[in-house]
Amino acid sequence: MGAEGRALARDPQPKPGRFGGKSLYTIAIYVILIVAVFISLLPFGYVVSTSFKSTMSLFSYPPDWLPENPTLDNYRNLLNRYPFWRWLFNSFVVAGSVTAIKLVVDSMAGYAFAKMRFPGRDALFLVVLMSLMVPFAALLIPTFIIIRELGMLNTYWGLILPGLASPIGVFMMRQFIESLPSDLENAARLDGCSEFQIYRRVILPLIKPGLVVLGVFTFMTQWTSYLWPLVVVTKPEMATLTVGVRSLTSTFTQDWGLNSAAAILSMLPTILVFIFLQRYFIAGSIAGALKE
């Protein structure tokens, strides 16, 4: 959010009793934040530690926070005995494809809703708003039947296509594009640009932050999706990460070290993506999407 946001964030009223009051206040703020971050991250620390423990030392009591003899056995096990790379690849293909297709399709629809005038526009947009309320989980059965009729069980398309129906992206893109001044597109129109050229050359570059927000949101939703892959995939080699990691646990036994290693490895890509893009993601751009 940078300097502007920080200036806004500061309390406009100077605190009375400058020294004592103010510093106590600041200390309280950071104590709350540190406690919150500690609670957020504590379980991760425990899992990282467990992923380096040997199976024998897992159940020592009282449990220790740091592994006594750190070992990479769990990671070796996971990568040698299970098709972990394949799961990772599948998740990337699915989440990547859904994100790429949705960015194009939703920004096009958003542009039409935001800037074009055509009969039935408001009625159609109302349909989009209403459909935000449709829970995907309730459409599990008919979606499964449609995908099966299309012969797409255990295929990438079967995993990808249902994710493309979600209307939230159209809604977000419309809000973003509507906030752009119309002068730029009108200038381009006078230059003889076609609507597609305006979309491609004027609108898309201007809504880059919005595209990043929608892209990260879509990618994360797909990356963490569990219910749909669980239903549509029965072959182990088509499993996505979530289903694959889950399959490591049989009903009666649980190899905690192995599961922890899998948890860490399957989260690494999302954390990397997030760190790389968080500048955009947090830039308050969501606020733009929320304005009514």
Next chain:
Amino acid sequence: MQEQAVTQTTRPRALALSEEEHQRLQRRYQRRRSLTAYLFLLPGAIFFFAFLVIPILLLFFYTFNNGGIISEREWVGLANWRNVLRDDLVITAIKNTVVYCLMAIPAVFVISMVLALVLQQAARGGSAFRSLLYIPTLAPYVVAALLWQFVVHRDFGILNMILVEFGQEPRNWLGSPDLALRSITMLEVWRGVGFWTLLFLAGLIGLPKELYQAAAIDGANAWQRFRYLTIPLMRPTFFFAVVMATIWNLQLFDSVSILTNGGPQNSTVTVVWYIQQTTFAYTDKVGFGAALSFMLLLLILFLALIEIRLLRKR
């Protein structure tokens, strides 16, 4: 690009059009523009129809049938609806799901709002704290649920270690019927805080600064500014958050499926879990699952519309 515009907009001067001709051209232009708009909507509309509109219609059709996934489909009339309304587990599932929402949504909103306000006050390091707080949200449920087992595990979970440290009896967080749903709620709150904090913070940053300055000049204290400025001004954000949280949380499935699988003694059976079980897990009660799905759809629409009603007015 703009310089170009100037040179190219020199129009041909003698372009005398009759009124009729003018209108005809304008209509043609309007038609062309509408057509372009529809073309822009077309790709999205295809997916929207194929995987949202048609599934809803198909779902409604399947509530009057049975079979269709493993066995042959057959028409059974209203039997599924009758069975769903008579099924005790359906009542339990709806009750659990609603109780969960009533615990989770207020908890996560209060915590997130407090953290958003605190983050807004943090002059330094705010962005680092924000990113760290967001990390739990990045965990897929499969991972989050695994992490949570380390927290609530009976023998070596963090929570019980703390309890023992304070001289309390360790508890069976996932194994006892009165604690299991609460443990699930804690997980969901833990995972959701980052997301909602970010959303509320984005809303707070967008508030008009001048009003706060005016209020401060008028001598309003921090609490008054919060009560009479922040809360009313945040209404659009809260409005969106409450509706979306209701829609999402009523679909609770992943964590339940992984941590408790509905148990112990059906204390964590949720609506979506029951749909998944009846349809895909070991039975082939597709029609029953479809009727239950349709009920979920109606329940969510109903609650969302009530919330929209309540929050829009006032």
